[in-house]
Amino acid sequence: MSKKAKKKREPASGDVVTNRRARHKFELVEKMEAGIVLRGSEVKALRSGKAQMTDAYAVVDEGEVWLRKLHIPPYEYSAVDAHAAERPRKLLLHKEEIERLVGKTAQKGLTLVPTRIYFKGPRAKVELALARNKEGRDRRREIADRDVRREVEREFKGRMR
DSSP states (O other), X not given: OOOOOOOXXXXXXXXXXXXXXXXXXXXXXXEEEEEEOOOHHHHHHHHTTOOBOTXXXXXXXXXXXXXXXXXXXXXXXXXXXXXXXXXXXXXXXXXXXXXXXXXXXXXXXXXEEEEEEEEETTEEEEEEEEEEEOOHHHHHHHHHHXXXXXXXXXXXXXXXX
């Protein structure tokens, strides 16, 4: 008998793509929703669920927010309008939100990280998080706490039987 093939983990319902590594690498301080400017073939590629956002990040540049290193491969059935896979994409936020982000990211250690992309009606949305980098000891402490919780739950289940 062969071992069962590992299934690729699916994003949550309604999500096109999620950045699961963001929770591991960063401490998420605050989340917000932003629109994203896309071309037609990019929307089709997103709807087919082909995007990757492992190294993606957002920057504020001259009063505009840009999403960088988001990989949306070209739509395979597109005839002419092929797009660059990792081109910078503009995010749509209100001016007050952008000014607040400039102030927050000026603080030491805060960065803008996209956590998920989803569709809200016909429009593609990006969930951005203000994040602080976790240090190695923070990650190790988090893993140790998770292991302790797991052990306590096992003991509790064993005593219930």
